[in-house]
Each structure stands twice: as structure tokens, then as C-alpha cells.
Amino acid sequence: MYWDEREETVEQARLQETQMEGLRETLRRAQGSSYYRDLFKDRRLQIDDIRKLADIEMLPLTTKDDLREHWPWGFVAVAREELIRMHSSSGTTGRATVIFHTANDIKAWTHLVARSMYMTGMRRGDVFQNMMTYGLFTGGLGFHYGAEEIGALVIPAGAGNSKRQIQLICDFGTTFIHIIPSYALYLSTVFDEMHVDPRKDTKLKAAFIGAEPHSEKMRRTIEDLYGFKAYNSYGLSEMNGPGVAFECPCQNGLHIWEDQFLVEIIDPLTGKPLADGQEGELVMTTLKREGMPLIRYRTKDLTRIIPGPCDCGRTHRRIERIKGRTDDMMIIKGVNIFPIQIEKRLMEIPGVGTNFLVLLDREGYDDYMNVQVEVKREFFTGDLKQLEKLRRRIVEELKSDILITPRVDLVAPDSLPKTEGKAVRVIDNRKD
Amino acid sequence: MIANQLSIFAENKPGRLAAVTKILAKEKINIRATTISTSDTFGVINLLVDDPKRAMAVLTKAGMMVSLREVLAVLIEDKPGGLDRLTQLVAKENINVNNAYGFVLESSEKAIFVVEVDQTKKTEALLEKHGFRTLDTEALSAIEPFHYMKY
Ligand SMILES: [Zn+2]
Numbered sequence: 275m276y277w278d279e280r281e282e283t284v285e286q287a288r289l290q291e292t293q294m295e296g297l298r299e300t301l302r303r304a305q306g307s308s309y310y311r312d313l314f315k316d317r318r319l320q321i322d323d324i325r326k327l328a329d330i331e332m333l334p335l336t337t338k339d340d341l342r343e344h345w346p347w348g349f350v351a352v353a354r355e356e357l358i359r360m361h362s363s364s365g366t367t368g369r370a371t372v373i374f375h376t377a378n379d380i381k382a383w384t385h386l387v388a389r390s391m392y393m394t395g396m397r398r399g400d401v402f403q404n405m406m407t408y409g410l411f412t413g414g415l416g417f418h419y420g421a422e423e424i425g426a427l428v429i430p431a432g433a434g435n436s437k438r439q440i441q442l443i444c445d446f447g448t449t450f451i452h453i454i455p456s457y458a459l460y461l462s463t464v465f466d467e468m469h470v471d472p473r474k475d476t477k478l479k480a481a482f483i484g485a486e487p488h489s490e491k492m493r494r495t496i497e498d499l500y501g502f503k504a505y506n507s508y509g510l511s512e513m514n515g516p517g518v519a520f521e522c523p524c525q526n527g528l529h530i531w532e533d534q535f536l537v538e539i540i541d542p543l544t545g546k547p548l549a550d551g552q553e554g555e556l557v558m559t560t561l562k563r564e565g566m567p568l569i570r571y572r573t574k575d576l577t578r579i580i581p582g583p584c585d586c587g588r589t590h591r592r593i594e595r596i597k598g599r600t601d602d603m604m605i606i607k608g609v610n611i612f613p614i615q616i617e618k619r620l621m622e623i624p625g626v627g628t629n630f631l632v633l634l635d636r637e638g639y640d641d642y643m644n645v646q647v648e649v650k651r652e653f654f655t656g657d658l659k660q661l662e663k664l665r666r667r668i669v670e671e672l673k674s675d676i677l678i679t680p681r682v683d684l685v686a687p688d689s690l691p692k693t694e695g696k697a698v699r700v701i702d703n704r705k706d
Numbered sequence: 707m708i709a710n711q712l713s714i715f716a717e718n719k720p721g722r723l724a725a726v727t728k729i730l731a732k733e734k735i736n737i738r739a740t741t742i743s744t745s746d747t748f749g750v751i752n753l754l755v756d757d758p759k760r761a762m763a764v765l766t767k768a769g770m771m772v773s774l775r776e777v778l779a780v781l782i783e784d785k786p787g788g789l790d791r792l793t794q795l796v797a798k799e800n801i802n803v804n805n806a807y808g809f810v811l812e813s814s815e816k817a818i819f820v821v822e823v824d825q826t827k828k829t830e831a832l833l834e835k836h837g838f839r840t841l842d843t844e845a846l847s848a849i850e851p852f853h854y855m856k857y
Binding site: 649651655656657658661665683684685686687688 | 711713714717745747770771772774
């Protein structure tokens with residue numbers, strides 16, 4: 275049941291002691307990097323000033339912009355020869371950030387991924403097909419190493435080539451897959467085309483879904499289509515990649531591995547810490563990393579800590595599924611809206627297909643939100659009135675959630691743009 | 707007899723109908739009649755073709771959203787009062803017509819009037835009882851090339 279019972283069920287008090295030791299070690303190691311050495315000097319900060327975990331608030335936050343500005347070596351805290359791996363974030367804007375790992379860093383990361391996968395039931399002898407892009411992106415190698423650590427047979431399928439993915443699943447009896455949720459929805463249509471029923475004709479037991487925010491409803495849809503359990507995986511390259519937080523069989527929040535990360539939730543606007551249960555931006559400090567320790571790193575991901583223990587017996591606290599990113603947030607007519615809110619609503623409406631696209635436009639001083647929604651193929655009977663009714667329902671449902679009235683267009687299935695299987699959700703045409 | 711009409715979802719932008727007819731032309735599928743109903747930003751193209759099942763398959767393969775609907779293709783005389791006799795009957799029986807369109811087969815001879823109603827079977831029986839002929843897909847595709855109506 276546990277990959278390492280002692281670590282996973284350690285008492286919170288004992289866990290916090292280890293965290294304090296880890297934090298002290300991280301602060302000491304960070305002095306090896308030019309960025310943190312200069313920062314501590316400028317702010318006249320002494321490691322000894324940090325006596326308890328709560329004192330971390332005295333330290334400044336680290337942002338992605340800081341990583342970019344001190345690219346590529348500014349955060350490296352060890353001699354160049356100690357580094358054995360680099361990865362890069364899949365940043366959509368500006369220069370990508372790079373993360374370096376020592377041999378121990380890779381070991382620690384692999385341990386967390388193995389712990390996460392084992393938690394969902396993967397064992398030696400299972401067949402694991404990794405449908406993520408290999409290379410600079412951490413979702414490929416991160417999962418690959420973790421599955422090998424468990425002793426599963428790994429099929430490094432990589433992303434795309436849907437027919438070959440299905441062929442591999444059938445030929446080699448794949449039991450676990452790692453897949454982007456929107457691609458999982460698309461792949462099920464290819465299963466249909468090939469007349470393969472994933473529920474009957476395969477040995478699939480579970481999927482790890484991650485790399486893009488998705489709603490609970492979307493997860494349930496994927497589980498229904500494939501007849502397996504889909505476990506939510508959370509990670510970011512700055513904190514290794516996958517294996518930061520992962521769902522256990524209870525599927526009620528993701529255990530965030532607190533022996534390797536110190537977790538805070540802050541108000542994204544003021545930077546002030548928030549209590550458990552309150553929603554805000556996830557901020558993380560590495561506790562074991564050697565190559566590139568990061569202190570109070572702003573993930574830009576919005577979530578909250580779920581208060582209380584989990585039925586599975588693990589003591590590491592849980593975060594709720596990611597609600598959105600602080601920089602995905604759209605501000606329209608003064609209202610803050612996240613694409614995930616729109617997705618959540620849409621997926622609950624019968625007749626709505628798999629993808630949608632939000633277009634933001636400005637006419638004069640007024641902002642307009644236009645939502646293009648794919649219609650489900652089976653829903654279409656040729657009746658224009660039925661489509662008009664669906665369109666009006668979408669307008670009403672969205673209006674009740676996001677408080678502004680969007681313009682809604684219905685479009686044909688699979689007609690909206692996709693990049694590498696990942697759906698494009700928002701196009702902002704407003705010019706300041 | 708009940709005929710099949712092809713309904714195709716189309717976004718309201720130039721070239722949607724052209725995209726449909728291009729595919730059908732390539733597949734040598736004959737279009738007998740067309741109507742388009744539109745709302746603000748999308749519409750439905752309704753087609754009567756000689757091979758609806760194959761047309762549905764090729765259009766679906768091209769990524770279009772297509773549905774087959776049952777309609778009544780009623781043979782009427784193409785002269786004053788020809789259509790009126792049919793519509794009066796339908797109105798008298800309180801049958802709700804959702805969509806209707808017609809096309810002439812032979813000038814001043816015969817025409818086909820296509821009606822989409824809520825209760826197709828019931829309406830068909832009623833029409834047959836009053837001496838109207840309804841055509842199914844095979845009969846419809848047989849008509850044109852041979853001037854079938856002139857017998
Ligand atoms: Zn749990």
C-alpha cells in the first residue's frame with residue numbers, strides 16, 4: 275500500500291522537524307548561488323534568524339522573472355561538474371527557465387514519482403505507457419524514471435501518433451498510462467474509429483492525468499470513456515516536475531510531498547500568507563535539492579490546502595485540484611475569470627463537446643467575451659431549434675457563474691485549434 | 707413512404723455550403739433539393755440527395771456533423787391550388803410543420819413538396835388516405851433522369 279510507510283505516514287510534528295532541518299540546509303546551500311548570496315547580503319538576512327518554520331515569511335519570494343533574469347547559472351548552488359541533468363519549463367511567454375539537477379536530486383525526484391505511482395496501485399510487472407513529450411519537458415523522463423524504480427515495464431511512447439499509441443496498448447497489454455486530459459478525450463474518438471473498446475479490449479487499469487488544469491467532471495468523463503481510474507498529477511519543472519503532489523486512491527485532493535517541499539498558500543495580490551482552507555497562490559521551497567535550491571518560489575498556481583487528515587492514512591497534507599493560474603486570469607469588465615470555471619460549467623451541459631475557446635475583444639472602452647463551444651456529434655439531430663436552445667442555455671449557465679453575459683457560438687466538433695493535443699483556451703485580442 | 711433528408715451543421719460563414727457540395731460532387735452524389743435555415747452564428751443545411759447514407763458517410767469522414775432526418779416527400783400537381791390542397795389538409799389535422807420546401811419536377815406537371823413534421827408516421831397515413839403519394843429515397847432518386855412522371 276505504501277512505497278515507504280514510515281515516510282508517508284510520519285506524524286505531522288515529526289514531519290515539521292524534518293522540514294525545519296531541510297529548510298536550514300536549503301538556506302545554507304542557497305548561499306552557494308550568486309543570486310541568493312547577493313540577495314541575503316542586500317537584505318542583511320542571517321540564516322540563524324530563521325528559527326521556526328513560520329519565520330520563512332521574513333524571506334523574500336522568488337519569481338519566474340527572477341529565474342529568467344539570472345539565466346542560466348545564477349541560481350546554481352554547486353560546482354558545474356556536480357550537475358548531471360537540465361530541464362526546461364514549457365513557458366509560453368519569454369525566455370524558458372532552466373533547472374539543473376545533481377545525481378542526488380534526480381534520485382530524490384525519482385523517489386517521489388515512484389511513491390506517487392505506487393500509491394495508485396502500480397507494481398512491478400505492470401506495463402506503463404508514457405504518452406508525454408520526452409526531452410526538455412519533465413513529464414517524459416520524470417515519470418519514466420519513477421516507473422522504472424517501481425519495476426514496471428516502461429513503454430516510452432512519447433506524445434502524439436494516436437493510432438500507434440492504441441496499437442501499443444493492445445500489443446503489449448499496457449496497464450497504466452500517463453496522458454494529458456484533453457488528449458485522453460481526443461484519443462477515445464480514435465479508439466472508436468479503430469473499433470477498439472478501451473473498456474473491453476485492453477488491460478488498462480489507470481491513467482495519470484496532468485500538465486493542464488482540468489475539472490472534476492472532465493476526470494469523470496475520462497474515467498467513463500475508458501472504464502479506469504484517472505489520478506490527478508501535479509508538478510512543475512521548477513520543483514522537479516511530476517511527483518510534487520499526487521492523488522491517492524481516495525481521489526479527494528492531492529498529497530503534496532512535504533518531506534521534500536515546504537508549502538505555503540499566499541494571497542496573490544498582497545503576498546500575505548493564508549490559512550489552511552483558504553484559496554490562493556501555491557508557494558514552495560525545496561528542502562532537499564542540491565543543484566538549484568529555490569526559496570519561496572511562486573508557482574502561479576491557484577489552490578488551497580484541504581484541512582484535515584486523509585482516509586488513506588498518509589499524513590502529508592492535500593491540495594485541491596488546481597483552479598487556474600494567476601496569469602491565466604482574465605479580467606473582463608472588472609470581473610476576474612479563470613478558464614477552468616468556464617470549462618467546469620460547460621462540461622456539465624449535455625450536448626457540449628470536448629473543446630471550447632474564449633476570445634476577448636475590445637470595442638471602444640468595452641470588453642467583450644466570445645465563447646466558441648464545440649457541439650457533441652451525437653447531440654446533433656439537424657434541428658435548428660434544439661441548437662438554439664443549447665446556445666441559450668450555455669449563455670445562461672455561464673452568466674450565472676462568471677457574472678457577465680458572454681456571446682456564445684456553437685461550432686462543429688474538432689474544429690477548434692489544438693497544439694500538440696493540448697487545447698488552446700483563451701485568445702486575448704484586446705490591446706491596451 | 708418516408709424519405710431521408712440530410713441535415714448538416716454549418717457555421718455561418720462563407721464557403722460552408724460550397725464545402726458540402728464539393729464533396730458530394732466528387733462522390734457523384736446527386737442533390738435534389740436544398741434549404742438552409744440559420745440562426746445568428748450557425749445554421750443547418752438540409753439536403754435531399756439520391757444516396758443519403760453514403761452522403762452521410764463521406765461528409766462525416768470530412769469532419770462534418772451530419773444527421774439523417776425522416777421527412778415526407780409528397781407528390782403534388784404543379785398547378786394553382788395543388789399545394790393548397792395539401793396544406794389545408796395538414797392544417798385541419800393540427801399537424802405542426804417544422805420545415806417545408808418544394809421543387810418542380812416537370813414544369814406545369816408535377817412537383818415534390820417536402821415536409822418535416824413532428825409525427826411523420828401519422829401524417830404519412832393521413833396523406834395516403836387522402837390520395838397523396840409520398841416517395842421514399844429510392845423513388846426520389848429514380849424520378850429525374852427518366853422523366854418518370856410522364857407515364
Ligand atoms: Zn490520501
